[in-house]
Amino acid sequence: MGRLNALLTPSMEDYLEKIYELIHEKGYARVSDIANSLAVQPSSVTKMLQKLDENEYVSYEKYRGIVLTARGHKMGRLMKERHAMLADFLRMLGVQEDTLQKDVEGIEHHVSPATLEALQSLVLFLQSHPDVLSSFLAYRERSSEQPSP
Numbered sequence: 433m434g435r436l437n438a439l440l441t442p443s444m445e446d447y448l449e450k451i452y453e454l455i456h457e458k459g460y461a462r463v464s465d466i467a468n469s470l471a472v473q474p475s476s477v478t479k480m481l482q483k484l485d486e487n488e489y490v491s492y493e494k495y496r497g498i499v500l501t502a503r504g505h506k507m508g509r510l511m512k513e514r515h516a517m518l519a520d521f522l523r524m525l526g527v528q529e530d531t532l533q534k535d536v537e538g539i540e541h542h543v544s545p546a547t548l549e550a551l552q553s554l555v556l557f558l559q560s561h562p563d564v565l566s567s568f569l570a571y572r573e574r575s576s577e578q579p580s581p
């Protein structure tokens with residue numbers, strides 16, 4: 433992960449993630465669907481699509497729709513994987529779903545590839561050592577019951 437996205441702004445990353453998601457769920461991504469799911473104006477979507485087109489992440493023509501280029505597809509998938517991995521991590525720690533999704537939206541744009549890789553490794557480790565995860569969760573439970581010192 434990383435590297436490739438050096439030139440992407442956080443909002444370009446969010447759009448690519450969303451376009452990738454829509455195309456995979458519905459087979460296509462429309463300006464109105466993107467606008468709805470990102471809670472932005474259709475005019476902002478159009479502007480961003482032009483920017484993504486200039487950078488060769490999508491191919492966008494007003495009446496023909498939105499197509500991800502090879503690098504757009506690759507980047508969209510990376511964004512989605514990064515989001516999913518960070519969400520898994522926080523979920524594993526017992527963070528509530530709505531807090532977790534909000535936090536991931538912030539963290540994902542700032543985390544370095546090195547930290548991401550370390551977190552990924554921790555997630556895999558905890559998945560393959562459920563006993564370690566349970567003792568951590570039990571520890572959390574106990575410390576939340578005790579009055580703080």
Ligand code: FE2
Pocket residue numbers: 446449515536537540
């Ligand atoms: Fe995201």
